[in-house]
Amino acid sequence: MDLKGTGDGVDCCISGAGPAGLMLGLLLARCGVRVTVVEKHVDFLRDFRGDTMQRSGMRLLDEIGLGGAFHAIPQRHMERLSFLLDEGEVNAADFTRLPGRKYKFASLVPQWDFLDLLRVTAEKEPGFELVRPAEVTGLLREGGWVAGLRYRDERGEEHEVRAHLTVACDGRHSAIRDQAGLIPVDAQVDVDCWWFQLPRLDTDPEGAGLLRVKGGEVLGLLDRGDFWQCGFFIGKGRDAAHRTQDVSYLRDRIGEFLPWLTDRVAGIDGWDDVKLLDVRLSRLRRWYRDGFLCLGDAAHAMSPAGGVGVNLALMDAAAAARILAEPLRERRVGRRELRQVQRRRRLPILVTQQMQRVLHKITLEPPAPGEEEKLPLMPRLMRRVPPLQVLPAALIATGVQQEHAPASARRD
Ligand SMILES: Cc1cc2nc3c(=O)[nH]c(=O)nc-3n(C[C@H](O)[C@H](O)[C@H](O)COP(=O)(O)OP(=O)(O)OC[C@H]3O[C@@H](n4cnc5c(N)ncnc54)[C@H](O)[C@@H]3O)c2cc1C
Incomplete structure (x- = not known):
């Protein structure tokens, strides 16, 4: 030994x-x-x-002299996280509204x-x-x-x-x-997440983080350049039952959520291409x-x-x-x-x-049986009062507390 x-x-x-x-x-x-x-x-x-670097992380990298090297890594900048609704697009978090001049975006980096x-x-x-x-x-x-x-x-x-x-x-x-x-x-969590990729075309929205909300399910898309990193939130514990069906179930769901993705869902060959994230919140x-x-x-x-x-x-x-x-x-x-x-x-x-x-x-929150689907509360609020879009952006970008490197670890 x-x-x-x-x-x-x-x-x-x-x-x-x-x-x-x-x-x-x-x-x-x-x-x-x-x-x-x-x-x-x-x-x-x-x-x-996880591939998202927020303002707090980028500021820390600046402090320790790694900002330049970090930004030299090929990456995409996401200025807004938006809800895609039947009624149109609503910003959920608008990083461009953050105070200050630097890092008015989140970075998507491998x-x-x-x-x-x-x-x-x-x-x-x-x-x-x-x-x-x-x-x-x-x-x-x-x-x-x-x-x-x-x-x-x-x-x-x-x-x-x-x-x-x-x-x-x-x-x-x-x-x-x-x-x-x-x-x-x-903590109680009612969702799990399927994690997979789809090709991204030049004609697709750019620099985007998109959330398509429908019937109590959410399809999230992050622009990673030549592909979309996708997260599909499903009910907790429902993965095994879904996987007894053909993967065309997921392809069809994606097509229902965002018809412009239909031309490339065939890229999901089988369930092996779809990873399950058991979503947890614990401490x-x-x-x-x-x-x-x-x-x-x-x-x-x-x-x-x-x-x-x-x-x-x-x-x-x-x-x-x-x-x-x-x-x-x-x-x-x-x-x-x-x-x-x-x-x-x-x-x-x-x-x-x-x-x-x-x-x-x-x-x-899915609609109750027999109830008509209505716009979830958060997009409703964000649409009515656009300046509110800075609040989630600030919580995501810096959170409650920006931490700093010890003085001896800092570099120019
Ligand atoms: C699918 C998915 C998507 C996510 N998306 C995002 C996102 O977009 N943005 C974001 O900020 N966060 C995201 N997260 C969360 C994020 O990845 C984690 O919160 C973050 O990586 C935590 O960092 P960590 O260093 O604490 O742990 P981890 O990143 O989990 O690192 C733990 C390390 O320990 C090693 N390890 C484990 N067991 C042992 C052992 N016994 N011996 C030696 N080494 C071991 C592992 O190999 C790993 O390298 C996502 C998470 C998942 C799973």
């Missing part, structure tokens, strides 16, 4: 190299903290990831390119190490404290990383969070134990509604790095510091999850 960080170990080990784990690793390493990040996949190339930028930058820091592919399998304990983690490499060999602080950034299914006895509380009551902290989706699983999960994960990482960098270097992280991280991030998460619940409810 290999023992990484033997002796006094590393200052911090992180399970998971998603947005939260890599950003935290990079910021801490720039502050002189010795960090090991352990990631189970060999690369970042998975299509089941998450793997963004993560690779963080990785390459972090690997320039002498105190940073990324180990992959390596699956974290458990926690090391000493007395009542978490003292690091265990992982299995691609040859099946077991390793240990000893650390002063262990951080779970391994997403909504985090195994070490459960092992630490931290169990998330789920931990307590994010930490002695020697252990959860961040990002491991602490609070987000719905894809509004496309904010990546940004919240980045904000968690920035707040944690600012609060913990110095105590980590001095090896004196205790409950007080970990509690401070949770306190700092609790309200933004609560408010955003509440916004997502409202979004689910007011766009997806």
Whole structure:
């Protein structure tokens, strides 16, 4: 068995190299903290990831000197998120109405390119190490404290990383969070989401995020250049029943929702092209134990509604790095510091999850049997009072709290 960080170990080990784990690793390493990040996949190339970067994330990247490199990645800018209704188009969130001159849009960027930028930058820091592919399998304990983690490499060999602080950034299914006895509380969610792609033609709307609402279901489209990233929200738990039918069921539904897509629905060959996202909204009551902290989706699983999960994960990482960098270097992280991280991030998460619940409810409330379908409340309001379109835009773009990088991690 290999023992990484033997002796006094590393200052911090992180399970998971998603947005939260890599950003935290990079910021801490720039502050002189010795960090090991352990990631189970060999690369970042998975299509089941959130790709929306909001203003809060872009501002953080500017602070750490990565704004230019980020904007050099091919991306699409989305200025508005609109409802498509039988009655016409209504803006749900208008980013162009945001105050300030910079980032009056959301950016749609392949998450793997963004993560690779963080990785390459972090690997320039002498105190940073990324180990992959390596699956974290458990926690090391000493007395009542978490003292690091265990992982299995691609040859099946077991390793240990000893650390002063262990951080779970391994997403909504985090195994070490459960092992630490931290169990998330789920809010009731009535929807699941099918995630698939359709070709996009030059004649289609451009730079768009479109939401087609019909009969209590929503088809969302994000302009990704030569394809539409589509999310089709269905009733919770109804996926298996739908999949007993031919996939033409979905093709027909798309055609009913947006007839101009009919010419390309044949691109969905079968149900294998349609991934199911089990939509969850959950959060931990307590994010930490002695020697252990959860961040990002491991602490609070987000719905894809509004496309904010990546940004919240980045904000968690920035707040944690600012609060913990110095105590980590001095090896004196205790409950007080970990509690401070949770306190700092609790309200933004609560408010955003509440916004997502409202979004689910007011766009997806189906008409009662025998009742005529009427316009959902939210588009009705937005159409009547257009300046209101800035409110969802502001909540999505910066949320309740913009977090900043620690001073030692900033670059021009
Ligand atoms: C289909 C879908 C669409 C979404 N759309 C959007 C969107 O448009 N915009 C947006 O902002 N958010 C979106 N989200 C949410 C967003 O992807 C997440 O909120 C965000 O990625 C959370 O970041 P994270 O770093 O906390 O966790 P994750 O991104 O989940 O990263 C966790 C990392 O940990 C690794 N890992 C897991 N287990 C282990 C283990 N045992 N050992 C080692 N490594 C492990 C994983 O491989 C992964 O790399 C979407 C989510 C899904 C599923």
